[in-house]
Amino acid sequence: MAELSDRESRILRAIVxxxxxxxxxxxxxxxxxxxxxxxxxASIRNVLADLEEEGLLYQPHxxxxxxxxxxxxxxxxxxxxxxxxxxxxxxxxxxxxDAMEPGVDLLRESGRILSRLANTATVVVAPRTDxxxxxxxxxxxxxxxxxxxxxxLMFADGTVETRFVDVAHPPTEGxxxxxxxxxxxxxxxxxxxxxxxxxxxxxxxxxxxxxxISSRAAALGxxxxxxxxAEPLVVIEGQSRLLEQPxxxxxxxxxxxxxxxxxxxxxxxxxxxxxxxxxxxVLVGTEAGNIASGQLSIVAAPFTEHGRGxxxxxxxxxxxxxxxxxxxxxxxxxxxxxxxxxxxARSRSxxxxxxxxxxxx
Numbered sequence: 001m002a003e004l005s006d007r008e009s010r011i012l013r014a015i016v017x018x019x020x021x022x023x024x025x026x027x028x029x030x031x032x033x034x035x036x037x038x039x040x041x042a043s044i045r046n047v048l049a050d051l052e053e054e055g056l057l058y059q060p061h062x063x064x065x066x067x068x069x070x071x072x073x074x075x076x077x078x079x080x081x082x083x084x085x086x087x088x089x090x091x092x093x094x095x096x097x098d099a100m101e102p103g104v105d106l107l108r109e110s111g112r113i114l115s116r117l118a119n120t121a122t123v124v125v126a127p128r129t130d131x132x133x134x135x136x137x138x139x140x141x142x143x144x145x146x147x148x149x150x151x152x153l154m155f156a157d158g159t160v161e162t163r164f165v166d167v168a169h170p171p172t173e174g175x176x177x178x179x180x181x182x183x184x185x186x187x188x189x190x191x192x193x194x195x196x197x198x199x200x201x202x203x204x205x206x207x208x209x210x211x212x213i214s215s216r217a218a219a220l221g222x223x224x225x226x227x228x229x230a231e232p233l234v235v236i237e238g239q240s241r242l243l244e245q246p247x248x249x250x251x252x253x254x255x256x257x258x259x260x261x262x263x264x265x266x267x268x269x270x271x272x273x274x275x276x277x278x279x280x281x282v283l284v285g286t287e288a289g290n291i292a293s294g295q296l297s298i299v300a301a302p303f304t305e306h307g308r309g310x311x312x313x314x315x316x317x318x319x320x321x322x323x324x325x326x327x328x329x330x331x332x333x334x335x336x337x338x339x340x341x342x343x344x345a346r347s348r349s350x351x352x353x354x355x356x357x358x359x360x361x
Contacts, residue, residue, distance in 0.1 A: 004054075004075075010037060011047045012056060013080040016068045020322050023246060027065035070285040070294065070319065077282050077323050084325045086332060090117055094329075097336040102305075102344050103159055106337065107235045110313055114333045115238030118326050120245070120317040121261070123300075125271045126233040126310065132156065133305070134195065137187045137224060138180055141170050151224035156189075156305055156341070165223050175213060182217035192225040199225075233311075234264045247318040253292040260291050274300040274312040280331050285319045295319050299326050301334035305341035313337060 004012065014035040018026045028044040031037060037044065048066050051057045056075065057066040068076070086094075093113055100106045107124040115122040126132070136154040142164070149165040171179060186198060203218045239261055248254050260266060270288060274281045280301040286294040299321070300314025313334050315326050 007039070008047055008051060009080060010035075011039075011044060012051055012068070012072060013076065015048075015057065015066060016072060016076045016080070019068055020320055023320060025060060025065035025067050030065070073284045073297075073319055073323075074287075077284065081324045083328050084322075086328055090329070091332065093117065094332045094336050097333070098339045098343070100340050102156070102341050104233070104235070106340055107233065107311070107313075108237065110333055110337050111235050111237035114313065114315065114329060115241060117329050118315045118317070118321075119241055120315055120321065121236060121238045121242035122313065122315055123267055123271070124233075124235040124237075124311065124313045125268055125275065132159075132310070133189055133191055133308070134187050135189075137183055137195075137221065139165070139176055139220060139224070141173070141176065149220065151220075153192075153224065156310075156344075163224055165220060167220075171216065175216075178213045179217040179220060182214050183221050186221070192227070195225045196222050232264075232268050234267055236261060236267075242316055245318045247295045247320065248292055253295065257292045257296065260289075260296075270298060271300050271312045271314060274314065275302050275309045277302055277309075280327055280334075282323070282327070297321055299323065299330050301330045303334045303337040303341065305338070310338070310341055 011031065014031050014037065015026045018030060018034070028041040028048060031044050032039065032041045039047075048057060051072075052059070052066065056069055056072040058069055059066055094117075097106065097110050097113065100109060107126060111122045111124045133156040134153060135156050136152075138152045138154075140150040140152060142148055142150045146164070146166075147170060148167050149170055151163045151165050153161045153163065155161070186202075187195060190198060199218045199221045203215070242248070242261075243254060243257065248257050266289070270283065280299065283298040283300075285297060288296050288298045295318055296316060297319045298314050298316055300312050302309050302312050304310050313330065315321070315330055317326070
């Protein structure tokens, strides 16, 4: 596609902006009247015809105005739009997330707030358990119904998972405390995979086999940190706001969209690159899959803990969504969730400094 002239860029920006606002085909008279283009309707029509030839506009029928194509929206997002400034009330609502404890409640509330502000559906994804970072691993002796140990894994996002570890002869309470002491410094900050590898390496180099307690601690730690079958956590809020959008009034599109919202694996796949990235990611229309005839777009951003990917939060909306407003909303919400994770992590690592950490923001 040839580079657009200044005149073509201004008219394309105006027509996308108008379509986002009204959802209706845009004519030359509307552009001339509302957007101070300093061009006659006849001149505007000539430019619209050129943009149509470039594949950036189309007419739903001969007598109608023009509509932007998916390529036009992509160009608008990449080069033409100006970000909106969030209002004081919007920022206050988003920043209320800063003080929440990480976990499912934080993810749900961030999704609810973003859905309300963006007026469409939102999705929050936290990675599989084996990708999250541990803060603590303890064992509890279990006698019934099956004797063994219950491993209690505490993660940096505030969630807790328990796993049964089958052992022929459970350790005594005294030995269990010594096992906890051996594992304490080796667990914090590592993922399950990193913990397994670390303990196996230390054991291979005889660093954890010089006495029975150290050897048993390594074996129990490896058993407790085995791959989990747990699926990524997916939280969807505001589905009704999305399904009520006029773009999805067609029964087939509505059914397809509703099915997609139930297909959590597809959502995780779409957001996986976002979780591993560093910036807001925009998938326009068919870039997000041929869902609802390519009429669905996704704007998502990663949230982090100490700079490491901890998940992603995003907006699901029609291709016509208000990108200049949605992008800063998504970015600010992801940032607030990251702040909550970092604050909680500082508090867990140094409870005495938690107040100082919070005051320094």
